[in-house]
Amino acid sequence: MSSEHNDNNVVRAAKLDTATLSDALDKHGIDGQCYRIAPRDDAFRLAGRAYTLKYGPASHPPGTVGDYIDDVPPGSVLVLDNQGRDDATVWGDILTEIAHRRGIAGTVIDGVCRDVALCRELGYPVYARGHWMRTGKDRVQVEATNVPVNIGKARVAPGDLLRGDADGVVVIPQEHEEAVLATAEAIEAAENGIREAARSGMRLDEARAQFRYHQLQTAEQ
Missing domain, CATH: 3.50.30.40 (Ribonuclease E inhibitor RraA/RraA-like)
Incomplete structure (x- = not known):
């Protein structure tokens, strides 16, 4: 794994909060x-x-x-x-x-x-x-x-x-970081979309369904 690749993933992680990363770890079955x-x-x-x-x-x-x-x-x-x-x-x-x-x-x-x-x-x-x-x-x-x-x-x-x-x-874990970061970024994007939809008057359950929020957090089988 190259240092350039490593550094990029540190930057990606720094933009995400631990709650979002925790949800992504759960989806991938990792106790991190x-x-x-x-x-x-x-x-x-x-x-x-x-x-x-x-x-x-x-x-x-x-x-x-x-x-x-x-x-x-x-x-x-x-x-x-x-x-x-x-x-x-x-x-x-x-x-x-x-x-x-x-x-x-x-x-x-x-x-x-x-x-x-x-x-x-x-x-x-x-x-x-x-x-x-x-x-x-x-x-x-x-x-x-x-x-x-x-x-x-x-x-x-x-x-x-x-x-x-x-x-x-x-x-x-280093061997799972690409998948975990990608999932966390998808969760963050969905959460931002849900917030915007709710601010525009949409019901929270409808907004969550539209952005497939629960599916993003559900553990993979």
Whole structure:
């Protein structure tokens, strides 16, 4: 898959909201909705391809929590699988500052972050289960980089497409992104048509029937 093709699909995803993409994922039978992963600020938006890290409990002596940041390509979304752990963080202000400066698209964590004031001040998108101040140092460590991980019950492989907005985050598997994006664009076009028809006085049920809205959302057999 060429980088030009990849970049175009990131642009396409960025124009769609997560609710529309969620409906498209459902139609294709893909569980790509990252459960309970929420933005630390409702204004945050992200779109990009996954650079994944998998965390586990610290060994003795402990390994590192996060010396990977300089190797992450600009435009990537950092995807940190801390197995939903909420008593130790894997992201804070130093990583936020460097990621923002390097042009990384955002960070998604199955776990918690800290130092949310800085990510809000810089407008650097961080999505997580929550935020709390206690460090992950000597508690967790990086087990693997750029391997498939789990984020809010959704599988994320390196290079998968992620989109985040005020409603949360969805992941679109790379091998299905053309079909999912095309379906999402069709759903968005139908929704826009329904809105216009309703504004012109048409009944909602008639407008939905005219634009075949329910068929667009129905899962394929």
